[in-house]
Amino acid sequence: MFPLPQKECRETATCLRLASPQDMGHYCRGDVEGECSRRAELKLPELCGVGDPTAMFSSASSCLSSRGRVIKWFWDSVEEAYWTYHRDEYDEDKNPHGVVNLGTSENKLCFDLLSRRLTQSDMLRVEPPLLQYPDWRGHLFLREEVAKFLSDYCKSPAPLKAENVVVLNGCASVFSALATVLCEVGEAFLMPTPYYAAITQHIYLYGNVRLAYVYLDSEVTGQDTRPFQLTVEKLETALQGARSEGVKVKGLILISPQNPLGDIYSPGELQEFLGFAKRHSLHVIVDEIYMLSVFQESLEFRSVLSLERLPDPQRTHVLWGMSKDFGMSGLRFGTLYTENQDVATAVASLCRYHGLSGLVQYQVAQLLRDRDWINCVYLPENLARLKAAHTYVSEELRALGVPFLSRGAGFFIWVDLRKYLRKATFEEERLLWRRFLDNKVLLLFGKAFECKEPGWFRVVFSDRPQRLRLGEQPPVLDAEVTEDAPPWQPREPRDQGRWAAQCLVSSHCLPPGPSGSGAARRAGFAPRTSFLPVWVAAGDSLS
């Protein structure tokens, strides 16, 4: 949180800062006309230096500590947005004019498969040890299954060990615990941008650890072979920049497949980044939470755990969870794999605050050991559905002349709408984002990922294919939808998906731009009645 001395970040490859409350505020501040007063009170002044950021909040509230006020700020900055969205959430039957959420990175394609598997009778086992205080690292039977699972799906050269596994209630918790036990207050991790920005809060709210950004750009220059390419040179520059600011960098965070880019680091790249870290005695946190969501057959994901030899195994820590690859962000399961027993033990010592139910631990173990279901049912079907949804949206974008990056992994397409900005500013980007929202399409703009270039947007496509195809075929109700289904059970939308995709370049959505809105004009979509949808939620809920 809170920038270091303000420089023009775009001038250099790095800028040290946490995604600050100001940034978070961009997502929603000012969206609700006439309701700005409360938000205005929340606005943070620009902060310089590495002093005590919480001091800025000292006079704002009487009952909370200064850090409590900062923590609350993160919630408040999106609270109204959250409720506004949820009050107007799209529902085919009940709210067909509601907001379509293409912002939250959730895989909603396989509820049918998951529901069938999770309601099988083997899932409801209740044994005394599951109801008693657990080993806080996780029940041994689960850690053994996780080790086997990661050995197989990460293709480790040797079997991974249960003793190196710690299970927690989600990867957000793994980040929080790791940051706390690896860093002193105020120290930093290097983070290539654009990146999944909720990590900012994960390492700061409890741990008081921040990020030193490694700003990447879309221009392919020098030795780059692709846009937003991370190189060791850029890491070196960022590290030196941080040190020159007086900030101690303790590690590097890598996300592969990357969010929002979808990049998969090659074994050679991984070795280079890990070698860089080893040279500087940096920890590396490798977040592989999308590792099984690589749907392009030509791509091969290589886990860092598949490398024949890790340059610095004692400082290499791998994260995985079921939120993305198994489409269950509400299950709250994340895991740390590290050969460093000091780190595993220290994280375990914090696990009494990140524990998951014994009943859930049993269910997760059952799922992970059911290789028939995973290999023959879930994974092939999930990947096929991801690919179909991705193909649909990317073809629409191509037809509409909208440039985008997409590597065939993850749930999102990184869309380049720079040409629709009147000026290359983040204010313009926010205005464009709001135009989408006014037309009931929820996206995330690039600033939310600390992208250095205004005009990039992340579009999530991993919603049910029917949502994206419904212009072409009649709606089909899920088999699971029964009379006694609770009111939250969603029905299939009819025509939302096509509209949403085409709205991307609809003249009704976009401000006047140099080009690109013709296709949508030709499509003849009428503008929707104006409403004020807003950014959906903070942190995990968003990505």
Added chain:
Amino acid sequence: MFPLPQKECRETATCLRLASPQDMGHYCRGDVEGECSRRAELKLPELCGVGDPTAMFSSASSCLSSRGRVIKWFWDSVEEAYWTYHRDEYDEDKNPHGVVNLGTSENKLCFDLLSRRLTQSDMLRVEPPLLQYPDWRGHLFLREEVAKFLSDYCKSPAPLKAENVVVLNGCASVFSALATVLCEVGEAFLMPTPYYAAITQHIYLYGNVRLAYVYLDSEVTGQDTRPFQLTVEKLETALQGARSEGVKVKGLILISPQNPLGDIYSPGELQEFLGFAKRHSLHVIVDEIYMLSVFQESLEFRSVLSLERLPDPQRTHVLWGMSKDFGMSGLRFGTLYTENQDVATAVASLCRYHGLSGLVQYQVAQLLRDRDWINCVYLPENLARLKAAHTYVSEELRALGVPFLSRGAGFFIWVDLRKYLRKATFEEERLLWRRFLDNKVLLLFGKAFECKEPGWFRVVFSDRPQRLRLGEQPPVLDAEVTEDAPPWQPREPRDQGRWAAQCLVSSHCLPPGPSGSGAARRAGFAPRTSFLPVWVAAGDSLS
């Protein structure tokens, strides 16, 4: 953590400190002969002042931060103890000479009832919203049920509101989050002792908040009407003592029913303590996690939520969970009830690190709304079993001439073994504790609760009644034990309970004392082969 300038704590009603690693070390350090070297490295030097405690660890390890090393220390200090106990855990069939655990405060009396209820078909519901990112305060359907449940069982004068409820994965997390959002680093809560000492870690490990002890004693003097009585005078003295040490006290923690005393504060006492807090603008955290475990019919539990008027509702925060009253510490469910929306929101903002699975949220809501089962099946049977177990152990103690305190609430009896100490020192207390362990009975000694008088022990009686009665009746196998039960399924012990109770005063367990070992001698129990059981685990696992 880490004492303030060392004074003779017993001289005053208060001493400011966290239960330090030194204290934690008492439980196990030196227990394993010949294996002390590793432990010795962990020994903390005595620390004085309010400086940075983590600095003491700076040179100990290369990969962890200094706070990471402190966090790890808490785990290490009991790790060997934990595994030693678990390697030798009592099992009727497989390890009939193993360690009997009368140390961990878990209610193991009603697995049969819980298992039957939790395996009913209504418990396995899988709906999309349960698998998606939740409202971090908890699903609304659950918070509504919690509000109704607390309204009824706390007998609130007006219906409690779902908006004041935040659900987390256990009360340890509630303490961690509350401490962080209410206090600055280094600030303190007043805590009457003896107390459930895991709270020390809950508020320190992430929050860096500590405790200012209000030392109570067993002598009934002045206006006291019972041993270890808390009064406003003692609170005032402790508060002034803390202030004179330069420590800022931000609140007061009350546990009712109290652990380990079993005390229930009367409405008058509650009003006095809350009035004291209001006069000094202190928050009050009221931990009512044993509120439904009051098995003595003559006792009436009065929740702070039942008071007609709270002196300072914006600073009164109530905790409850299912670990104790529903015997499911492995389910990981705790809840905060506070009218202070700033506090609720700030805690919710931390809830992405304390979330519980949507599937568990659904199960908890189903349980809480099943009033027929709660009122007609579970509660009456649970209370009857608690009472029977308590009666058995307390009658044994009476017969053996061992003084004890027990109020008819909670899972434990606070036993006075002072007369068996050769000297009134904590070293002697530890030696006595070890004698029990050498004879395979696991208890917790008073120092673990920061009791100011050496010689008190907590005995947990809420294990299956068969364990305590098996000298008198043949063993009965659970109906749930089937051929395909996993290996962890415990069987009924045959004669462990009687032995364990009588071992309390067995001459083989106790060092020479002034009296009281005659009954056990008369009982003629042979000494067991010596083994080295040790303290079972840290934190939650212990109490």
